[in-house]
Amino acid sequence: MGVTGGSRRLFLPLATLTAILVLLALFAGHARGFIRTPSSSPFASSKQRTRDDQLLFSNSQSSSSTSTSQEPASPSWTNYSEVASFTRPVENAVLPIRLWHLDSLKVDKTFAPIWLASAFVDTRPRLVGASSEVALLAVGPTALTMDFSFNETPLVCYIIVQPKGRNSKTIHLTSRAAIAALPDAHIDLKKWAGVQIMCPIPVDDAVLESADVLVSLSTESHPPPTNVFKRAPMLPQFDPVAHKEGRGTGAVCLQPLIGNTYAPSMRDFIAYYETIGFSDFFVYLLDPAPETLAIIRDLAREHPGFKPIRWGLHLDWLDSRSPYRVDPRDWNVQGVPQLQAHEEYQYGYSGSNPPKQDVQVWAFAQALSHHDCSFRAKLNKNRWAAMVDWDEYLLLRPPSGSWPPPSRGYEDSLLGDWARTIDDEARTSLLPSAFLFQSAFLCPLCRPTPHSSSPQPERVKDVMSEIQVDLAHPTPAIPSILVSPVRQTRWFDVGLRSKAIIDVWAWYSQTIHQVVVSYAQYAASRCEAWNVGKQEDECWRAYSNYMRPSITLVQPPQVTNKTERIGRTDNALGAMYHLRAPEVIGTTLADWERRSRNEGLELFSAPEGSAMMDEVRVEEYQWTERVPGEADLSEGFVEDWTLIETMLGFAVSTVKERRLKPLRRWTGHEWVGSASSLEGAGGTTFYHWAGLVAGLLAVFHFVGRRLW
Numbered sequence: 001m002g003v004t005g006g007s008r009r010l011f012l013p014l015a016t017l018t019a020i021l022v023l024l025a026l027f028a029g030h031a032r033g034f035i036r037t038p039s040s041s042p043f044a045s046s047k048q049r050t051r052d053d054q055l056l057f058s059n060s061q062s063s064s065s066t067s068t069s070q071e072p073a074s075p076s077w078t079n080y081s082e083v084a085s086f087t088r089p090v091e092n093a094v095l096p097i098r099l100w101h102l103d104s105l106k107v108d109k110t111f112a113p114i115w116l117a118s119a120f121v122d123t124r125p126r127l128v129g130a131s132s133e134v135a136l137l138a139v140g141p142t143a144l145t146m147d148f149s150f151n152e153t154p155l156v157c158y159i160i161v162q163p164k165g166r167n168s169k170t171i172h173l174t175s176r177a178a179i180a181a182l183p184d185a186h187i188d189l190k191k192w193a194g195v196q197i198m199c200p201i202p203v204d205d206a207v208l209e210s211a212d213v214l215v216s217l218s219t220e221s222h223p224p225p226t227n228v229f230k231r232a233p234m235l236p237q238f239d240p241v242a243h244k245e246g247r248g249t250g251a252v253c254l255q256p257l258i259g260n261t262y263a264p265s266m267r268d269f270i271a272y273y274e275t276i277g278f279s280d281f282f283v284y285l286l287d288p289a290p291e292t293l294a295i296i297r298d299l300a301r302e303h304p305g306f307k308p309i310r311w312g313l314h315l316d317w318l319d320s321r322s323p324y325r326v327d328p329r330d331w332n333v334q335g336v337p338q339l340q341a342h343e344e345y346q347y348g349y350s351g352s353n354p355p356k357q358d359v360q361v362w363a364f365a366q367a368l369s370h371h372d373c374s375f376r377a378k379l380n381k382n383r384w385a386a387m388v389d390w391d392e393y394l395l396l397r398p399p400s401g402s403w404p405p406p407s408r409g410y411e412d413s414l415l416g417d418w419a420r421t422i423d424d425e426a427r428t429s430l431l432p433s434a435f436l437f438q439s440a441f442l443c444p445l446c447r448p449t450p451h452s453s454s455p456q457p458e459r460v461k462d463v464m465s466e467i468q469v470d471l472a473h474p475t476p477a478i479p480s481i482l483v484s485p486v487r488q489t490r491w492f493d494v495g496l497r498s499k500a501i502i503d504v505w506a507w508y509s510q511t512i513h514q515v516v517v518s519y520a521q522y523a524a525s526r527c528e529a530w531n532v533g534k535q536e537d538e539c540w541r542a543y544s545n546y547m548r549p550s551i552t553l554v555q556p557p558q559v560t561n562k563t564e565r566i567g568r569t570d571n572a573l574g575a576m577y578h579l580r581a582p583e584v585i586g587t588t589l590a591d592w593e594r595r596s597r598n599e600g601l602e603l604f605s606a607p608e609g610s611a612m613m614d615e616v617r618v619e620e621y622q623w624t625e626r627v628p629g630e631a632d633l634s635e636g637f638v639e640d641w642t643l644i645e646t647m648l649g650f651a652v653s654t655v656k657e658r659r660l661k662p663l664r665r666w667t668g669h670e671w672v673g674s675a676s677s678l679e680g681a682g683g684t685t686f687y688h689w690a691g692l693v694a695g696l697l698a699v700f701h702f703v704g705r706r707l708w
Contacts, residue, residue: 157199248383253373256286277414433506446486475609506547
């Protein structure tokens, strides 16, 4: 059959358009990471990926062991370029590396094996004229937890200092390591322990400030191989004058994220802590699910103080390995590095049974990440850090009774203002270096008693009426921390579920629920080794003059019965409200987001939303069924409006912002309709499919033209 001239004229533009589409799709696919090595292809199965990664890892280890088994006359660690090529840059990631060479050196099993997690150059010893120290955070045998002193070890720090400048000479030095266990409340559940290793670095700070510092460990007679070093960024110089005046900003340290449990409340959490003066958020990521990643990506782009950090669990620590919810190479979070296949294979996640295994992984992630975060906060020039979880809300109640709406960019944190009013001593002398908060479970699902003798305060009623929110019949769109005033009556004892805000410069170590060793105590124990001509008590006083080594137990609101309320006080109050059953609230919020969007319902006042919330709410006596195993709940409940009344500024700003922007930005379900967020949710993306469709169209037209 012949082809008419009109058909030919139509075919040429179509073929040209198709070719353009193919080129655009290929370009987009390349820019989005579509063109990859075969082992990391988005269409490769997870098992194939794992096999290929393992092969690459085995090959790299094989070549490494071959090179390190020999002992050259000139130790290879003196070759800065070679060591630097193997060492990852300073980045938003904690990726432990095992010191494999210690296994063959027959080091005392008390000190091996060891995995280096992160390293920093600590400038605090300069206050008494000592050299700065390299602080190594590591994981080692649990036998180290039996000794909290700062002992010399058979290990030596190998330190490379490469100053900036074309003709600068590389400095190589060794330094005797002092090691101490990091206290851990969950050590009985773990095979390994967190440790901190300190090594003096006798190099002028003016040189260190602009230098590349690399550090590793080995014995005195056997230098380490070139592929087991960590880079150590230098902390700012400690400013004793500003410290004594109480100036400084606050950071929040958050345990590694797993799954989607907290996705719907993450934005509320950050806005809440901004209200009370925190400006920076160190968010560790272990195994986030797609909805969580969608929010993490947005916050990393939008929020200047949001700092996501990859947390890698070394395979040696796991009894079994489970696949990630989203492969870390598909996270695409701004600031978080993407690893090569042979690097990625060294890290894993375990979600297997029995539950003890989950606890072990969680404990590894939480305890060591707190110490890493403490150093990152100092590196970021923060003064304070709150060590909390995503379902824990600290109440800092000022004497005035409430906080204004949140804002960003505090030059000096509101925390200092609050701390000055905590007690009479804080008003007239150095601020305490730690504030310890007792905790209680808050029940967002509990329905307040209709005719309670502790009714909703008039001020709360007025503000909620102004923003058109009914707390008696809330919709799921209301921040979960404001939904209900019901909490358990008794505060947990100190040390049991308590959390702290610490002065990160004033402490050497802390546990999950307490602070333990002050830096003044550490300095006193190391004073002789520092060789600065001072006695222990002199070093102690030098630091105590600027870092008050004391812990203040913050007075919690004492609502002892339903006829009492907390009003204005002469001193500040504080407590930690532990939100229970957040996954129920999160699921309900996500369902409400979809329904309100599809049916055009008002977020905060629609009766359909209140009905949905009523379906999941329970009476106080039913709470123990929803939170099994919590014996303390049997002691009764109280309606405590203190937190809601204190945080009215947060309530107003959050509700107003939610009315202006889609609710799905809070729930994490925006990823369903976002091409840029689909990547990582399942491997193939919008761009990949676009390339495939365009390619098929090109083939169709090519074949059609030949047949024609």
